[in-house]
Amino acid sequence: MRKLISAMALVAAPSVVTAQDIEAEPRLEVVQTSVIGLSEKDADQTSIRIFPEARISLPGQWNANIGLRVEAIDDDARLGTRDTFAPMSRPVTLGSNARLEIDEAVITWREGGSRLTFGKQVFAWGVLDGLQVTDRLDPSRRQESIFIEQRPDRISRWGARAEADGLGLRWDAALIIDGTADQLAQFGDPFAVTAPRFRGGLPMNAPLPSLTIDASKQPTFGLRITRPSGASDLTLLGFHGPETEPLIALDSTGARLIYPDRSLLGLNWQMSSGAQVWRAELAWVPDQPVNFQDGLLRIERRDRVLGGVGLDWTLRGGIFLNAQIGVDHIRGRDLVRPNTDVISTLRLQKAWINDTLRGSAELITSLGDGDGTFRPSLTWQMSDALRVEAGLDYIWGSNRGLIGQFDANDRVWLRLRFSA
Incomplete structure (x- = not known):
């Protein structure tokens, strides 16, 4: 702990760094994805994502990481919302169909088990x-709901971490000064939410x-x-x-996402x-804000309890199994969502030919709504x-369900990934 406090004092200390003191390790990843909708033609899309990154070794115990995210897609609406980003983190538009975003920009000090x-x-x-x-800090x-490569796909924010x-414990403190919220699908996108629970209780056919x-x-x-x-x-x-997550x-000024x-x-x-x-995992949110189903977009605060259990198991034959179940309960009547959501996930994975070929199958279900995806x-x-x-x-289920609202978006996809 003394070393950590001493390091904080070093942040403001001036130092002279020459080019000879710096070692940079550049990296590049390019991901091209093509999607063909099986139910709706509007689900077709082609996108490319470029992730240039540099890891920089500085004198002493300091190093830095800088990473960018460039996205281009054949329909600019499918890039997702920009206004949900804080101004300091908002992606920069590159023409009508592309954006540039700082994915990571950190400087880190390490000594022993301490890190700033x-x-x-x-x-x-x-x-x-x-x-x-x-895991609700980030x-x-x-913009594609749960149908993404990595879940959750976290958005970085500006802040500090120590x-x-x-005392025989691991301490981890965070301060975030960036109000960026979840990035959402834009209106009209195939994965724009339509279920009443995401519309403040307004019916699906209501404007x-x-x-x-x-x-x-x-x-x-x-x-x-x-x-x-x-x-x-x-x-x-x-x-x-x-x-x-927005409410x-x-x-008097109209409807707002808050x-x-x-x-x-x-x-x-x-x-x-x-x-x-x-x-x-177990979580308690004593003051969860939630919309009520009265057509007036009313918001009140209620107790919320979440819990989940998971198992990773390496079976015979090199088969990997991941099984999880999670419960999300909010107390109260007439909520825009069910009082209790129960989500289960099951994933099986197997590799062949010296790990050059890998098959995976995932099943995600919302047990309360009776919907899911394979x-x-x-x-x-x-x-x-x-x-x-x-x-x-x-995808299957009711169009009012957590997952079933995307029932028309069955699709096949092909992804090419180049790393250097």
Whole structure:
């Protein structure tokens, strides 16, 4: 802890750095994705994403990472919202169909188990795989809902983080000064939400009023304390700041997407046992803002409890299994959403030919709504630099459901990935 405090004092200390003192390691990743809709022609799309990155070694215990994100797509609406980003993080438009975004820009000091990180970064504070129980510190890219390559696809934000070991515990503190919220699909996009639960309770056939986005300017701060114990870890965490998921509010100025403050207290646990890894998360949000189903876009605060359990298991024959179930409960009547959502995920994965060919199949279901999606895929690592992936997103359920609202968006996709 003394080393960490001393490092904070070094941040403001001037230093002379010459070109000979710096070592840079540039990297580049290019991802091209083609999608063919099986139900709706509008689901067809082609996109390319470029991720240039540089890792820079500086004198002493300092290093820096800089990463950019360039996206181009054949329909600019499918790039997602820009107004949900704070001005300091908002992507820059490059013509009508492309954007440039700072994906990462950090400078880090390390010594022993202590670390200070300043800049644009992500804060992954959960142990489950894609089920967000305590992992709600970062906003996510949701312009394709859950039908994405990596879930959640976190959006980095500007802030500071301090990590250190002390008193037999691992301490992790975060301060975020960036009010960026979840990136959403734009109106008319195939993955724009239509279920009443995402429209403030307004019926699906009711016209949605013109919305303005009222992004929060309040900071977020949090603390995570982990107690390692052999093969298991137990973590207590808490944070307070603006909600990253929007609510719809109605006042004299019209309808607005707003992001009220809320607090979260949580527990994480994970344990390794041979070929199995068990994980669990529990969270309590005592002041969750939520819309009510009265047609007036009314918002009140209610207790919210979330929990989830997951298992990673390496089976015989090299088959990897990941199974999870999560519960999300909000107290109260006449909410725009069910009081309780129950989500389950099941993924099987198998590799062949020295890991150059890998098959995967994922099943995601919303047990309360009776909807879900089946997502098989196949990956071929052609060389160290080139990878080819192909898959299917098959969706079913009611158009009022969490997943079923995208029932018309069944699709096949092909992805080429080049890394250098």
